[in-house]
Amino acid sequence: MTDDSLRTIDVSVEFSGLRALDGVSLSISPGEILGLIGPNGSGKTTLVNAITGQVPIAAGRILCGQADLTGFSPREASLRGIARSFQVVRLFNNLTVTENVEAAAMAHGKGRRASRDKARNLLAEFGLEARAEDLAIGLSYGDKRRVEISRALAADPKFLLLDEPAAGMNEAETAALLSILEELPRTNGLGLLIIDHDMRLIMRLCDRLHVLASGRTIAVGDKESVRSNSLVIEAYLGTGAETAHA
Ligand SMILES: Nc1ncnc2c1ncn2[C@@H]1O[C@H](COP(=O)(O)OP(=O)(O)OP(=O)(O)O)[C@@H](O)[C@H]1O
Ligand SMILES: [Mg+2]
Structure with a gap:
């Protein structure tokens, strides 16, 4: 069986001595909506930046299907079908x-x-x-x-990585956006990764969750198992931190 997912394997990123990501392995399948969550500064944006070539990785690999995208520039990653939005709109x-x-x-x-x-x-x-x-x-x-x-x-990307797509939107705008986003994987098999602190949005949209804390993966799985995971509750959900915004 061929694996047509987008995945990171043991990816680490360092910023002048600070280890922003430490051995993170994440995968998104075509047609799936993956939620990437975690406290402020846990490395979510950095992981997207690493996948799309915006920041260099210190270790690990980035693969998409059979292709090895490790070390690709943002332009090369986008030509391979990886699209993104930015936390601050450009x-x-x-x-x-x-x-x-x-x-x-x-x-x-x-x-x-x-x-x-x-x-x-x-x-x-x-x-x-x-x-x-x-x-x-x-x-x-x-x-x-x-x-x-x-x-x-x-x-016409194969994978779309959205960094806080609903930030700054009112409730009606957010609802309209969610309706569009949830159709994308169904209609064209797009694999969608969504970063957000709004847990209602995440729980409604996502099939699966990947949770980071201090640059490490602390949980991966379906919504129910992640929501009841004690590490996740301690690091994020139980602290009210999910209502924080960058
Ligand atoms: N270009 C950079 N140079 C130096 N440090 C950085 C850089 N980008 C991120 N960092 C640091 O890396 C860590 C992870 O930051 P990142 O922006 O990935 O977190 P995040 O999970 O997206 O947070 P938020 O929820 O606030 O958006 C933080 O300690 C941050 O200060
Ligand atoms: Mg961020």
């Missing part, structure tokens, strides 16, 4: 919403016409049609996040 402020999404599609080799079609479809899916010709800089925070996720999807 858009072209002085381009319109449509242009932002088109630019992402074109950067992945789609022609002008195909990029326009892709952008139109994504804006419809994300309820952004009314904003299509607005400059990104003037958008609400929630709209900026939706444009960012649309840009990530414009590349």
Whole structure:
């Protein structure tokens, strides 16, 4: 049987002596929604940065299917089908919403016409049609996040890694986003990794959870087993820390 998952094997990351990740092995299968949770500073963003080549790894490997992505640049990782969003949104402020999404599609080799079609479809899916010709800089925070996720999807990725996608959204915006996200793996087999401190969101969306504390994995498994895991309760859930935000 071939393993078509995206996985890290014993990945460690160091920042001038500080071990931000210590031997973390995580996997996401196509069509699955994995929740990556843990206290502030536990290494969640760093793990996504390591997978997408934003930070170098000190040890370990990153594999996607048969391909070894270890040491890949962000551009190479994205060409291999790994897309992401950032904890702090990154858009072209002085381009319109449509242009932002088109630019992402074109950067992945789609022609002008195909990029326009892709952008139109994504804006419809994300309820952004009314904003299509607005400059990104003037958008609400929630709209900026939706444009960012649309840009990530414009590349038709195999895996999408979302770092706190609902941060800054109100309850209605969050609910709308969740409905879209939960359909993605079902409709196109996308593997989705979601980092969030909102445990209601995590429990509703995710099939499986991976929990970090101080750069190490402390639990992996289905929602029920993780929620009742005493290490997880002690490090995170029991402390009220899941209501914290970065
Ligand atoms: N570029 C960097 N340089 C130095 N230290 C860093 C860097 N990025 C992260 N760190 C440190 O690595 C550790 C893990 O940080 P990381 O941002 O991955 O945590 P996190 O789990 O995403 O936290 P949060 O929930 O607050 O977003 C922290 O101690 C952080 O200060
Ligand atoms: Mg983070």
